[in-house]
Amino acid sequence: MGRSIIEQILAKHSNETPKAGEIIWVEIDLRTARDFGGPNVVENLEEYFRDEEKIADREKTFFTFDTVAPAKNIGYANNQHKCRMFAWSEGIKIFDVDAGIGTHVCLEQGLVGPGITAVGTDSHYNILGAVCAFGQGMGDQDIAFAFKSGKVWFEVPPTMEVVIRGKFKECVTAKDLTLKVIGRLTAKGALGRCIEYKGEAVQKLPLCGRITLASMATEMGAISSFIEPNDEVIDYCTARMGRKPSFIPRLEEDVDYIERIEIDIEGMEPQIAKPHHPDDVVDLSSQAGTKIHSIFIGSCTNGRLEDFLDVARILSNHKIKPDVMCRLAPATKEVYGQLLDKGLLKVFYDAGAIISNPGCGGCASGQIGMTGDGEVQVSTSNRNFKGKQGNGFTYLASPLVAAACAVKGEIVDYKTLLSLL
Numbered sequence: 001m002g003r004s005i006i007e008q009i010l011a012k013h014s015n016e017t018p019k020a021g022e023i024i025w026v027e028i029d030l031r032t033a034r035d036f037g038g039p040n041v042v043e044n045l046e047e048y049f050r051d052e053e054k055i056a057d058r059e060k061t062f063f064t065f066d067t068v069a070p071a072k073n074i075g076y077a078n079n080q081h082k083c084r085m086f087a088w089s090e091g092i093k094i095f096d097v098d099a100g101i102g103t104h105v106c107l108e109q110g111l112v113g114p115g116i117t118a119v120g121t122d123s124h125y126n127i128l129g130a131v132c133a134f135g136q137g138m139g140d141q142d143i144a145f146a147f148k149s150g151k152v153w154f155e156v157p158p159t160m161e162v163v164i165r166g167k168f169k170e171c172v173t174a175k176d177l178t179l180k181v182i183g184r185l186t187a188k189g190a191l192g193r194c195i196e197y198k199g200e201a202v203q204k205l206p207l208c209g210r211i212t213l214a215s216m217a218t219e220m221g222a223i224s225s226f227i228e229p230n231d232e233v234i235d236y237c238t239a240r241m242g243r244k245p246s247f248i249p250r251l252e253e254d255v256d257y258i259e260r261i262e263i264d265i266e267g268m269e270p271q272i273a274k275p276h277h278p279d280d281v282v283d284l285s286s287q288a289g290t291k292i293h294s295i296f297i298g299s300c301t302n303g304r305l306e307d308f309l310d311v312a313r314i315l316s317n318h319k320i321k322p323d324v325m326c327r328l329a330p331a332t333k334e335v336y337g338q339l340l341d342k343g344l345l346k347v348f349y350d351a352g353a354i355i356s357n358p359g360c361g362g363c364a365s366g367q368i369g370m371t372g373d374g375e376v377q378v379s380t381s382n383r384n385f386k387g388k389q390g391n392g393f394t395y396l397a398s399p400l401v402a403a404a405c406a407v408k409g410e411i412v413d414y415k416t417l418l419s420l421l
Contacts, residue, residue, distance in 0.1 A: 005159070010117075013117050020157060024153065030117070044140060063092060068364055095109075104300060112135075130211040183280075197227045211304065272378075272396065301382045302398070304335060308344055309344075313400065375392030376393045395411065
């Protein structure tokens with residue numbers, strides 16, 4: 001009987017032969033806390049381990065500030081500085097408010113690679129499945145324990161297989177695939193499970209596309225999702241880590257999947273999720289003509305260079321409609337530098353966009369603004385719940401679609417999208 005990827009990773013980090021449903025202790029390679037949740041981690045460590053060594057391994061422990069970066073209110077300023085003071089006293093490295101989204105920073109800094117285990121206070125930590133690592137967002141007390149001990153317990157999740165058939169149509173992107181999957185699975189379709197993605201279209205995804213697909217495992221209810229590493233992913237991680245990954249999980253035959261699903265994307269047009277549910281997904285053209293007031297492009301789902309190159313395909317030749325507020329937030333400082341080096345900041349500025357410093361942006365308590373009552377927004381983020389990005393109505397779409405909507409001031413159809421390129 002073959003082993004799922006999660007079983008392979010957990011076996012490598014425990015003294016067990018894990019099977020779904022079992023509870024095991026797992027060694028954790030990377031532990032982080034962000035500015036949201038981080039202060040509670042500090043309080044737990046100081047309360048329960050007052051006179052003890054609080055950190056198991058400082059080389060594997062970090063703080064990342066990305067939620068409201070820099071702090072825009074006194075509460076977040078206090079939270080961030082509390083973490084700073086603790087980190088300085090304990091000799092822990094901080095990726096401060098200029099660094100960007102923590103999971104992306106960990107990828108760029110070579111802290112993450114195939115087969116590793118990582119936990120943090122970010123509900124989208126499972127984005128690390130993009131490089132076939134096991135990332136898990138956990139509560140403040142659990143992360144405090146991981147800081148202290150270097151391990152946590154897990155109930156081994158079952159795994160489902162999702163096979164993608166067909167090829168991408170023009171202007172159809174990894175975000176459209178991701179929305180198609182969540183539309184099929186629904187918000188509970190992978191609840192408590194891991195997903196293994198298969199199919200030629202998935203295997204050909206570049207790292208940025210894999211990040212997009214992995215980033216919305218949470219919105220499907222999944223513990224994590226995994227895409228078997230290709231040469232590009234292995235080369236990227238090798239360059240960033242300074243060494244070739246010592247353990248690379250692979251898809252195995254005869255895995256006892258809890259469920260198998262096939263999704264055909266042949267001929268699929270771009271997708272869009274309607275307010276206020278990420279899984280309320282329909283064809284883009286079905287919403288054509290809906291007036292919009294604002295755009296957000298960024299987040300851990302779509303904040304990479306390649307995402308902004310898609311935006312530039314449209315904004316290099318068209319202006320943003322004057323009554324549309326279009327906000328951009330690169331995922332990290334590195335991405336921001338790439339936009340600068342490639343002249344894309346000027347392209348976006350000239351088109352009429354508002355460009356933010358790196359960070360979570362529209363997902364995060366208004367780093368770059370939120371929607372008001374009745375405001376209609378198209379966002380490239382992963383959640384459109386009422387109140388998440390303000391009191392308005394948020395549609396989820398790809399960067400390419402969002403840019404086209406910014407130009408037209410309304411949700412476009414597929415034909416219009418093609419005409420803007």
